[in-house]
Amino acid sequence: MLARTDSVSGVSLGKALRLAGARRTSDRSGGVESGLKRSSFPNRGLAYLLLAPQLFILLLFFFIPSVRALIQAFQLSDPFGGGVQWVGFDNLVALWRSPPYWAAVRATIVFMVALSVATLGIALLLAFAANHILRGRGVYRTLLIIPYAIAPAISGIVWAFLFNPSVGPLAQVLHSLGVAWDPNRYPGHAMTLVVVASAWKQISYNFLFLFAALLATPPSIVEAAAVDGAGPVRRFFAIVLPMLTPTLFFLFVINVVYGLFETFPIIDATTRGGPAGATTTLVYKVYQDGFVSLDLGSSAAQSIILMALALALTFVQFRVVERRVQYEV
C-alpha cells in the first residue's frame, strides 16, 4: 500500500520538478504528456527488463503482502501460526458492528479534512508569498522544504514535548494566555496537536508543488488582467486560483492518502491514539489491533478496507485530474 502511494507521489514529484524547470513554458502539460506518450521501445524485451526491478520491488512489498492480507481478512488465525480457521465475512461484519471502528472512521474524516484544509491553505499562502519575494527566494524555498526531510517519528516526539501540558514550553505559553491546553485530557486538543504535527511536515510537499504551479502560470494573462483594471485579490481568485486547480486537486488527493496512511508515526509519537481513542485513525487502529493486540484477522480486514479506499482515490485522481480539471491555456 505504501509502495503504491510512494510511486504515485514519486511520479508526480518528477512532474513537479519538470514544471518548476519549465517555468513560464506556456504549453506545459500538453507538451510534456504527449511527449511521454509518444516515446516507445522498438525492443519490447528491453522495456520489460528495465521495468523488472521496479516490478520486483512492487511484487515483494506490495502484491504479496496485499494478497496475504486479503486471505487473512477471512481467517481467524493464531498469531503463532498454529491454527487457522476460515470465518468468511465475520471479521468485516464485526467491524461494521463495532462502535470503536466507527469512532475511528469519524476521527479519520475529521483529521483528514482538518489536515487538508490546514496544509493547502498555509502552503498556498507561503507559495504565494515566496513567489512575490524577489531577494533570497531560494533561501526561503529551501527553508520551507526542510520539514519534509525530518523523520515523522522524531517530529512527532518534538511536537508532543513542545505541547506537553506539564513540561512543554509552547503549552506554557498557551496556559499563560488563559487557554487550558491539555491534549491528554481534551479530545479536541489532541486532534489539534496531531493535525498541526502532521500538517507541519506535509506543508513542505504542498508548497513545492504550488510554488512550481505558480511559476508556471503565464504572466501575460495576469498582466493583461492588471491592465484591464483587476486588483491583486481579484487577479488571484479569477485567474491564478483556477489555473492552480489541477495542482490543488492533485495535492488534495495526496494529502488524503498521506492522512490515511503515513501519519501513523506522528500519532504514535504524540498521542498513541488517545485520549480515550479520540485520535485513533483507521491506520492507527490497524496497527493497534494487529501489532499490539495480535488480532490478525481483524487487522487484515481493516487494511483491506483501507486499500480499497486508496485504490478508489487513485482512480479518482487519474480520472478527474487528468481529464476534467484541466484549464488549457
Added chain:
Amino acid sequence: MKTMAKACLALAMLSTPLGAAQAATTVEFWHAMSGELADRVNELVDKFNKSQNDYAVRAVAKGTYDEVVNSMIAAYRAKQQPAIVQVNERGFLTMVNSGATLPVAELMAKEGYKINWGDFIAPIATYYTKDGAMMSMPFNASTPILFYNKDHFKAAGFDAPADTWKGLEEQLYAIKKKGVSKCAAVLPADWEWSYLENYSAIEDQPYATKRNGFDGYGAEYVFNKTKLVGHIEQVKKHLDDGLMELAGQGINPGQLFIAGQCSTVINSTAAHAAVEAGAKFQWSATFLPHEEGSTAKNSTIGGAALWTLKGKTEPEYKAVAAFYDYLGKTETQVWWHKATGYVPVTSAAYAAAKAEGYYKDKPTREIAVLQLMRGTPSDNSRGFRLGNSAQANIAIKEEIMAGLLGQKPVQKAMDMAVERGNQVLRQFEKVNAGKN
C-alpha cells in the same frame, strides 16, 4: 538478513571477553528492559557468561513488552526465534496456549537440575503455574507501591500518607490548597494494573468471574458491578479538581515525580532504581491505600517471566537451563533485587536480604514483598488468568478513560469496558479452542 545477523554475532563475540568467546553454545535472550534496567540485564548476563565456560547468553533489547512479543512471533513464524524471551505477566495465557513454549519445570527436570519450585514466593508462583507445573521462569516480579515526596507532605503538615483512600484524598487536597504543589498526584502509564487490578485484589473484589479466570474459559469481566466503580468516580473527581495530572505521551509519569513536580505516584517497585538515581529531595514509599473499614488483601504481581521457545537444539536447551539455574540462585536473586528494585522471586533470597540487614538501610525496598505476601490470598487477589489481556486492556483503558475525562458517565464507561473486554475473551477462546 542472515549474513547481517552473523556479522552482528561476530561483532558481539569480538567485543566479549575471551572466556565468553570460547563458549560452546550461545543462546539469545530477547528482553523488554530499557534505561537503567537494561543495563542491569546486561550486567546479569555478563555475570552468567563469566561464571562458566560452556555457555553464553546474548541479551537483545527488543523494545517494549508488546514489541518483544511481536518480534518474537514474527521470528517464530520465520523459525528464527530466540531460545529465551521475556513476556510480561499478562501474556501468560497467550504463551501457554501458543504451543510454542517449553514448560520450565519440564526443561529443568530433563536437564537434570533440581529446583525447589515450592520456595518461589506464592503470588509469583501461582501466577506462572498451570496444572501444578511452573510454565515459565519468574524473572522480574514487581507490584505497585505509593511513592511520595516527603518534603511536600511535610510542607502540607503531614508526616506520611494516610492508609486509606479517604485519608490520602484529604491530604492531596491540602497539598493543593496550601500551594505546596500543583500536581498532588499523577496517573501512572500502567494505571490498569494499579488502579483497576490491584485495587480489586486489595479490596477483595472480583475482577472477572471463574475466580478471575483461573477456572478456565468462559470467564467474564465483572468490575462494573464492584467497589471499583466508586474508586473510578473518586479518581475522576481528582482529575476534575486538578489534584491529579495526566502525563501524556513522551513523558513518563514517574519522571514527573522524580523531577519533584508531582507529590505522589503509584508506581512499580522497580521504579526504585530510577527514583534513587534521580530524586533530588526527601522521598519515601509506602503501601497502596485501601478503603476505610476494609482489610487490605495482598496486591498482585506485575513484571515478566522468561519463556523457553520450542525449535531449538539440545545443546541450546542445556545453555538455557544453566542460565535459569543461575538466575534462581540466592546470590543472583539478592543482587538483582538490590540492583533493580524488583522483588526477590524466592523466599530464600528474601530471607538472605533480610538477614544481611538490607531493609534496615532501605525500608522501602521491603514494602513490595510485604504487600505481596500480606494475608491469605482469596479468589479475588490470587491474580488474573485472562486471555489476550493486552488487547482487552486497550479497550478497557479506552472506555474507562472516556469516563474519567467526562466523555460519558463512569458507570456507562465501565459497562462498555466490560462488554468490550468480554468480546476479547470470547475471541481468544475461539482462536484457542480446545486448549483450555
